[in-house]
Amino acid sequence: LTKLGTHLIIEVTNCNVAKLDDEIFIRGLMNESARIANATIVGEVFHKFNPQGVSGVIVIAESHLSIHSYPEYAYAMIDFLSCSKECKPYIAANHIAEGLEGYMHIKEITRGFMERESIPIAKPDYIYPWRHVD
Amino acid sequence: LTKLGTHLIIEVTNCNVAKLDDEIFIRGLMNESARIANATIVGEVFHKFNPQGVSGVIVIAESHLSIHSYPEYAYAMIDFLSCSKECKPYIAANHIAEGLEGYMHIKEITRGFMERESIPIAKPDYIYPWRHVD
Numbered sequence: 164l165t166k167l168g169t170h171l172i173i174e175v176t177n178c179n180v181a182k183l184d185d186e187i188f189i190r191g192l193m194n195e196s197a198r199i200a201n202a203t204i205v206g207e208v209f210h211k212f213n214p215q216g217v218s219g220v221i222v223i224a225e226s227h228l229s230i231h232s233y234p235e236y237a238y239a240m241i242d243f244l245s246c247s248k249e250c251k252p253y254i255a256a257n258h259i260a261e262g263l264e265g266y267m268h269i270k271e272i273t274r275g276f277m278e279r280e281s282i283p284i285a286k287p288d289y290i291y292p293w294r295h296v297d
Numbered sequence: 298l299t300k301l302g303t304h305l306i307i308e309v310t311n312c313n314v315a316k317l318d319d320e321i322f323i324r325g326l327m328n329e330s331a332r333i334a335n336a337t338i339v340g341e342v343f344h345k346f347n348p349q350g351v352s353g354v355i356v357i358a359e360s361h362l363s364i365h366s367y368p369e370y371a372y373a374m375i376d377f378l379s380c381s382k383e384c385k386p387y388i389a390a391n392h393i394a395e396g397l398e399g400y401m402h403i404k405e406i407t408r409g410f411m412e413r414e415s416i417p418i419a420k421p422d423y424i425y426p427w428r429h430v431d
Contacts (some may be wrong), residue, residue, distance in 0.1 A: 168304065168366065168374060176410045206342035220354040220361055221429050222342050227352065233301065239406050240302060243378070246365065249336065268411075270406070274374050276310045288337050 168274035173256050175239045178265035183232040183239060186211040189219060190263040195231055197221050200255035202228075202245070225250040230243060232258070239263060244274065279296035302380035302408035307390050309370070309373045312399035317366040317373060320345040324353060326396040327364055331355050334389035336379070337364075359384040361405060373397060378408065 182188050190209045197204050202223035209219035220229040226244035241259055243252040253269075259262065260267035302321050315366035318320050325366035331338050336357035342351035352361040367373065375393055377386040387403075 165370070167370070167372075170376070172304065172406055172408070174408070174410050205344045205352070207353070208340035208342045210339045210356055212358070218339070218356050218360065219368070220342070220363070222344055222352050222354055225312070225356055226365050226374075227363050227376070229304075229354070229361050229363075231378070232421055236299070236301070236410070238410050239299075240360075240378070242304070242378070244350075244363070244365070244374070244376070272406075274306070275309070276308050276370070276372050276402075294429055 164273065164275055164277055166273050166275040168229060168244055170245075170272040171243045171252045171256055171263060171272050172270040172272060173241040173243065173259070174268045175260050175265040176237065176268075178232075178237045178239055178263040180234045182248060182263055183234040184215050184217065186217045186219075189217045189232065192259060193219055193221055193228060196255035196258045197223055197228060197295050198263075199258055200245070200251045202250050202255075213238050218254075222251070228252075228255060237265070239265070243295065246274070298407065298409050300301060300409040301405050302378055303386060304406040304408050305377045305390055306404040306406060307375040307393070308402045309375060310371065310395050310396050312366075312371045312397040312401075313375055314371050316397055317368040317371065318349050318351065318375045318396065322352045323351045323364060326357055327353055327362060329356055330389035330392045330396075331362060332393055334377070334379070334385045336389070336414045336425065337383050346416075357384070362386075362389060370397070373399070379410070397429040416430055
């Protein structure tokens, strides 16, 4: 495998519900988390849903971090994809969970690609070329 | 588990290198892919890197899709998080891989949370509350 990034898949439960629905708070928290993770912010987009919930993504030089909040479940789904060793996504994850006053579950996924010759073609989740079957 | 979304982690290899470095092409491809997946676009941010590579995220009502391209490896890492059954992320993934003329590997992750009482506290990847240890 040629590893190019670390992708954290983060679920935060039992959050402060008011904070989950506060776009300004979430925008600030995500920007702050990117900065303390040592990421370089290059763009962002946030959206407040009606009646509730906030979605937002920050594009960083090292990839991105995103949040989608569910005040109705006191829950937020977050991901942080980092493609630089200088960038510390776990620090951001911790900061986000603390900010939302919730409990956190993290799954770490290695991003990158297998060398062509070493890809196990018989493995069901590799498909060449991939075609959609509904 | 309370399932709230489907998160596709997509690696596309052996891509057309010129397309990987073409911000306008990638922006168009990602928007088109969101639309044919039946997603509702609410915002987007794209960034062209110097000397090469494009990062971009589209925030959709159903969550987000992102791309980070590596012309130097003929490779792009993509993710599509969808929180609606009406939204078809596999159709978008297929369209992106075809557009980039590459081979695709998809890993599907279920997003959501365990009921509080059912979370296995002893499991190493669940931590209450989570603290960073370096």
